Amino acid sequence: MAFNAANEVAIVGIGRTKMSRRGERAIGALAVEASLNAIADAGITLRDIDGLSTYPESTGPGVGPTPGVSASGLQWMVQGLGIEQINWWSNGGGNISTAIGTAAMAIATGMCNYVLVWRSMYQPRSGAFGSGTRGSSGGGAPREAPKAGGGNAYQAPYGMGDAPTHFAAAYMRYMKMYGARREHMAAYALSSRANANKNPYSMFYDQPMTFDDYMNCRMIADPLCLFDCDMPVDGAAAIVLTSADRAKDGPKPPAYITALGSGGFNWKNRPPEEWQNDTARNLSRTLWASTYMTAKDIDGCELYDGFSPDIYWWLEEMNFCGRGEAFEYIQNGRIALGGELPINTFGGQVSEGRLHGIAHWYEGVKQIRHEADDKPGDGARNIVHNGRPAENILVCTGMLGHGVGVILSDEPR
Amino acid sequence: MTAAQKAIPVPDELNAPYWEGAKEHKLVLQHCSGCGLVSARPRVICPRCHKEEFEWKQVSGKGIIHSYVIVHQTTAAGFQDEVPYVVCHVVINEEPTCYVTANLLVDPSEYDKLTISLPVVVDFEDRGNGVVVPQWRLA
Ligand SMILES: [Zn+2]
Numbered sequence: 097m098a099f100n101a102a103n104e105v106a107i108v109g110i111g112r113t114k115m116s117r118r119g120e121r122a123i124g125a126l127a128v129e130a131s132l133n134a135i136a137d138a139g140i141t142l143r144d145i146d147g148l149s150t151y152p153e154s155t156g157p158g159v160g161p162t163p164g165v166s167a168s169g170l171q172w173m174v175q176g177l178g179i180e181q182i183n184w185w186s187n188g189g190g191n192i193s194t195a196i197g198t199a200a201m202a203i204a205t206g207m208c209n210y211v212l213v214w215r216s217m218y219q220p221r222s223g224a225f226g227s228g229t230r231g232s233s234g235g236g237a238p239r240e241a242p243k244a245g246g247g248n249a250y251q252a253p254y255g256m257g258d259a260p261t262h263f264a265a266a267y268m269r270y271m272k273m274y275g276a277r278r279e280h281m282a283a284y285a286l287s288s289r290a291n292a293n294k295n296p297y298s299m300f301y302d303q304p305m306t307f308d309d310y311m312n313c314r315m316i317a318d319p320l321c322l323f324d325c326d327m328p329v330d331g332a333a334a335i336v337l338t339s340a341d342r343a344k345d346g347p348k349p350p351a352y353i354t355a356l357g358s359g360g361f362n363w364k365n366r367p368p369e370e371w372q373n374d375t376a377r378n379l380s381r382t383l384w385a386s387t388y389m390t391a392k393d394i395d396g397c398e399l400y401d402g403f404s405p406d407i408y409w410w411l412e413e414m415n416f417c418g419r420g421e422a423f424e425y426i427q428n429g430r431i432a433l434g435g436e437l438p439i440n441t442f443g444g445q446v447s448e449g450r451l452h453g454i455a456h457w458y459e460g461v462k463q464i465r466h467e468a469d470d471k472p473g474d475g476a477r478n479i480v481h482n483g484r485p486a487e488n489i490l491v492c493t494g495m496l497g498h499g500v501g502v503i504l505s506d507e508p509r
Numbered sequence: 510m511t512a513a514q515k516a517i518p519v520p521d522e523l524n525a526p527y528w529e530g531a532k533e534h535k536l537v538l539q540h541c542s543g544c545g546l547v548s549a550r551p552r553v554i555c556p557r558c559h560k561e562e563f564e565w566k567q568v569s570g571k572g573i574i575h576s577y578v579i580v581h582q583t584t585a586a587g588f589q590d591e592v593p594y595v596v597c598h599v600v601i602n603e604e605p606t607c608y609v610t611a612n613l614l615v616d617p618s619e620y621d622k623l624t625i626s627l628p629v630v631v632d633f634e635d636r637g638n639g640v641v642v643p644q645w646r647l648a
Contacts, residue, residue, distance in 0.1 A: 242586050244516040249524065250550060252516035253642050254612050255588035256596050261580050265598055269576035272625045318579035318593070363556040364606045 098386035099356035104508050105200045106343035106350035109138025109336030110461045115299055115449045118219050119330040123160070124176045126332035127168035127216040131177060134334035139347040140210060145336070146183040147208035148173065149199040150215060153187040158217035158452050168216040168332070183208040190359075190498025192453045193400075197500035199337050200353055209338060215454040216332035260317035260325055260403070266372050267319050267405035276408075276423035278311065278319060284407050284439070285310045285323050285446065287432040292443025294433075294476040299327050299449040324404040326445035333454045335461070340508055351464040351504040354488070357383025359499030372406065375499045376413035379492060383501050384415070389509065391415045395486035396438040396463060396479040398456035400493035401445050407431075410492055411439075414501075433477060441468060441477045453493035460491040460504045515587030517640055523551040526565040531641045534633040536570045538607070539563045547604035570631035571648065572599040575608055579620060593617055597645050599629055613645045 111133025113126045135142055152159055153169040160166020164176065170187040173179070184207040186198045192215040199211040244252035256262065270276055289305040292298035305323070313321040343350035360378030384390070391414065399410040408422035416437065417425040431439040442448050442459040449455075462468040463478065466485045470476035479486040488509075492501030503509075520528040530537025539551045543560030547568065554561050577597040583589060597613035614632060615623070628648035635641050 241514050242516045243519045245519040245521060247550065248516075249518035249520070249528075250610055252585060253518050253640075254596055254610065255515075255580055255583055255585040255591070255594055256610070257585035258583055261578055261583065261585070261596055264578040265576035265596070268578060269625055315579070315581040317583075318581060 098382060099200075100204070101354045101356070101386055101509065104340030105203045105337055105353045106340050107335050107353070107457070107461050107504065108338050108343045108346045108348065108350050109134040109136075109140070110334070110458045111135070111137055112297065112333035112451075112455070112458055113331050114297060115329040115331035115451070117299070117329060118221060121330070122165050123216045123218045123330065123332070124164035124168045124172055126330065127173060127214050127334070128176045130216075130332040130334040131173075131212055131214050134212065134214075134336050137348060138210070138336040138338070139345070140336070142177060143180070144210050145179070145212045146181070147199065147202050147211035148179065148182055148185040149195040149202070149211055149213045150187055151189050151192050151195040158215075158450070160218040160220070166218040168214065173214065184211070190496065191494050192457075193359075193493040193500035194498050196335065196337070196457060197356060197358065197502075200356060200502075203337050203339055209342060211337045212334060213337065213454075214332060214334035215452060217329060217451055219328040219330050258317075260320045263372075263403045263405075264317040264320040266409075267324075267403070270405065270408060270420075270423075271319055274420040274423065278321070280423040280427065281324065281404055282307050282310045283426045283428075284404050284431065287426075287429075287435075288401070288404075288440050288444040288447040291433060291438075291441050291477060292447035294470045295442050295448060296470060298443045298447060299329060300443065300447050305447075320403055320405075323446065326402050326450040327448075329449040329451070331449060331451055333451055333458050335454070335457055349465050349506065351461040351489075352506070352508050353502045354505040354509040355383050355387035355389065355503040357381070357386060357501050359494050359497055361497045365497070372409045372495060373413060375495055375497055376409045376492070379494070379499050379501045380413045380415060383492075383503070387503060387509070389488065389503060393488050394437065394490045394503070395481060395488055396441060397490045397492070398441070398460045398463075399439055399444075399490075400453055400456060400495060400499075401440060402450070402452075402495060404444075404446055406495065407439065414490065414492065433479070438479050441479060456491055456493050460489045460502075463489045464504050464506050515636060516585070517638075518642065523553070527551070528641075530565070530567065531633055531643050532639065534641070535567045536609070536631045536643055537565050537567050538601075538609075540566050547601065547607045549601075549607050549609045568601055568603050572601040572609065572629055572645075574598075574613070574623070574625050574627045574629060575600045576625060577613060577623065593620075595620075595623070597629070599645055609643070609645075611642065611644045613647070615647060619647075
């Protein structure tokens with residue numbers, strides 16, 4: 097069983113906001129702005145939207161306690177946008193990729209004509225990102241010992257709380273197994289930063305990085321240094337999906353979903369870091385089963401990078417190289433713009449900011465349209481191979497079991 | 510005392526034997542009565558044979574390092590003044606799918622020697638007020 101690409105779903109609208117560190121504006125206002133931008137970009141009106149999909153509804157990463165102020169779940173967004181009627185909605189899944197995947201299926205099965213997908217991110221006003229949902233203390237020194245129940249009883253008493261303390265372990269194991277070193281990861285850190293320096297939306301637009309900057313960066317959870325971790329921000333982005341038939345009517349070139357795969361689960365995925373390989377592995381198996389294309393047909397990738405070693409899991413499991421080879425595969429400019437397989441042409445989350453996956457989809461569409469611009473029209477980030485603009489872009493986002501990846505193409509395939 | 514600020518594990522109806530065992534300096538884990546599967550975190554049904562009966566039994570307390578992290582910056586309660594410290598995932602000798610997570614109690618001068626697959630043994634850290642947590646040490 098596999099996704100049937102003959103159903104011909106396309107992304108026809110994209111929108112976003114600027115990002116900021118603990119910004120002034122309500123998160124709901126950012127979500128509305130990004131959504132209206134995406135709807136306008138698709139050449140339709142709000143009333144054409146008859147499907148809504150987002151992640152998460154009320155609690156989860158990038159969500160604060162107050163709907164509208166620090167969250168933009170579906171219930172709030174119906175009010176924020178002023179939605180009159182919809183034919184289909186979803187606020188489940190494990191991250192924005194699953195919200196997009198189910199939206200594609202809703203279009204493919206005829207449940208609705210146009211689905212709006214949005215994701216907003218709220219940077220916690222104190223404490224580390226992820227600490228609220230993972231049960232550590234948050235910012236500052238607590239006066240009393242917190243109580244840790246359930247699964248957290250096995251983590252918080254050991255100083256496991258912030259996300260890096262969870263995600264660094266898989267990278268440590270990888271380095272020890274295969275001899276990868278931080279010097280190897282510098283290739284991704286520098287290429288993603290160079291791309292971000294061409295992206296005016298990036299938090300690091302004006303901040304280049306040198307090899308020494310990366311190697312001297314302070315450790316958070318060894319082997320993850322600060323520059324291996326994504327940058328928490330306030331911000332939002334949105335996309336609009338529709339059927340291929342309707343897509344042809346739009347003002348912009350559609351980005352057709354020509355393959356789609358799903359992340360997955362395995363009961364043996366403990367400790368938690370073992371999820372990472374398996375998410376990509378299952379996504380790879382199901383994505384490649386849905387198309388005649390192979391890794392050789394891919395012109396560039398937008399790959400989820402909450403932490404930089406995520407790039408290794410994706411490249412290896414998606415068949416660009418063998419297991420244990422990604423740290424060498426990314427060397428010598430291969431993944432930089434102008435290289436054989438440009439990756440995260442917008443800077444990725446480590447160098448643009450943390451929109452928790454949806455910016456990867458936004459950029460994938462930009463690449464298929466050949467409008468990945470620094471300044472409008474300059475095409476500064478466009479992927480071109482021997483004069484041929486990108487035709488197939490692999491977008492994979494998700495982590496911890498949940499995940500959806502697609503090939504975005506300039507034509508149905 | 511920084512130690513007093515560390516999060517306190519609160520036993521529940523599922524995992525109480527684990528923490529009671531720790532108080533007696535025993536690593537006690539849940540074993541499936543049907544197939545013998547040993548689980549680090551208690552289950553209500555076995556994923557391998559779907560039996561619902563379990564026994565709590567002491568294990569050898571020996572295993573090997575699967576992976577680890579050296580934490581240098583944290584917001585975790587009680588740990589800000591203890592960096593660097595190691596969080597370590599250990600595969601116990603009795604069961605290849607069973608990972609027991611704890612700190613690896615090792616001096617920072619030894620960090621260079623750490624790697625995966627090193628043998629470790631369980632130890633127990635008494636944090637006062639009746640709180641005892643399993644920990645790992647290099648064997
Ligand atoms: Zn069993």
